[in-house]
Amino acid sequence: MPRGLEHLGVPGPDYITEQLSSCDDPEEWISRFQTDNSVLLPSLRPALPLMDLHDIPRRDFHQSLIEVLKEQLRNCLENVCKDQGQSSKKGNSDNSSSDKSGEASGNNPVVLSLVEKNFVLIEFEPLQDILFDALSRLPEIPEDILKKIETNKVVYRHSLCSLSVKRQIWQQNQNLFGEEISPLLSEYIKTKETVMYSTSDQSTFMSSAPKIRRQGVVVKRLVEFIGHNIHLYDVILQFLRTLFVKTRNVHYCTLRTELLMKFHDDEKKVITNVDPCYRFTWCMDACLKEKEVDSKRAKEMCNFVHSLKKDHSRVIGDLSMIVCDPYTVNTLVHSVFRQLQVLSARKGSFPKRNDDTLLLLRLLTLAISAWEIIDKQNFKEPKVDSKILSNFCPALLCLFVDDVIRPVEVNVEKMRKAVDPTGALKLEASKKGELLPDSVYNAEIPAAFIEGIENSKIAGHLAGEYLCHLAKARNKLALTRILKCVLESDSDLPYLDMFQHQFMFALANMVEDFKSDSKFRDFIFNSYLLVKVKKESVLRHTLRLLQLIKHKIGKELFSELIEKFKPLESCSGITDDLYKKLVV
Structure with a gap:
């Protein structure tokens, strides 16, 4: 028999046990008990x-x-x-200025009375569902009842205890809310890292559409937790800011964006209408769908940032988190890179004179400065580094021109050898001082390019985009030249997670070069990857590359390469499992 009725003066199991143990005639007592407690309906x-x-x-x-x-x-x-x-709707239509504290807009007195009089039965199983149902219909549960639910973990954790009840508890106890969402946030980060080291040859971390990413279990669950509660939404945003500052993990920036846009997808205007970043985020989301930030949208977003007044300057912190999202940074870098490619083909065009390039770099600068803005509470739009526009970008344009000239130079050299196989004409030209300038391949890389990647994160991102572009184009000579320069510099670009993830996928296009050119293969695997193989993230990305090219380079060459990249004892089980799958 369920317990709990004793609170209402109804005999419970303890009373029955005691009476049956002490009575002289149990059958008579049972008969009398049934008569006294039967349904009082004739x-x-x-x-x-x-x-x-x-x-x-x-x-x-x-x-x-x-x-x-x-x-x-x-x-x-x-x-x-x-x-x-x-009644509430009718009252509002008759008198729009009615008292907000009236019963029509608050708790129903009948439901409230039912809960208050019978809450003692909350642990009485046969009636629990009724009480939990009644509780879920109260928009303002009395504080004493909320406290009792909060302290009684059995009731709080009960499957029938609805989110509408828990939200009211969380609104008063942010620590408890933090305990609820902490496992979800950890799961979210773990999911992102799993995708980062995925061995799928069909897609990369950046390839999924924004709306599909927002269908993740964690994002959906957090949206359910928040409901229409603006206070809880603000609490989660504060948690994300704090975690971003503590860990520097940019995936928290992604979650901040995905949460807001998930409310947009679900048409929960109560939340989107109060978030000052909504218009900006919606505009950026449209750019992510198209995988490019056009000049019109870039101008609109920059104007929004510039228009923020002093009393709303803190919004810049959230805006910087939104653009610091890796997907957004990747789209911005890609857009700047394409803009520079266009400029390199125009005579007399310079990055510092191009408004579109400047707008994109303003957004990218805001993204790169996100951590400093929030950590130091310096809510001002950071200025674009003038050296990026005046030095680094022109140097990158020079490299683009080199890439165009190099194939022409190779063809000229082939034609020269066909005409002058002995080299006699070349020797005669050298005596007259009529030799052509040094090969583009042998020319030094502009000092501004090297200085840029060593001192600027934006330059590093653009250099990373350039390397991926060269790998996708299978421009082996240019790739070797630029990557060697980057490795010899003080830049940490070559071994950053986000860059390596994309670069390994791009290098998978160069299978034929790995097979046919031992010098290029040794440079990538020995001079680049093997140097930092003790760093587990580098090892994982390398194993990912080997997984992508495994069935295309032949068993002998694959065995030779995989032998060099055995996991250390200190490596995690995930890395060991990945290695074992490769050697099977």
């Missing part, structure tokens, strides 16, 4: 002997009766709340 009493004749237990009868009564009570609750809702 119309039902004649049915009891009939059920006894059919060996139907009294428990089954009472249980079915409870279910019928509970269903009727549920219908009553539904009708009472529906009537209140209609």
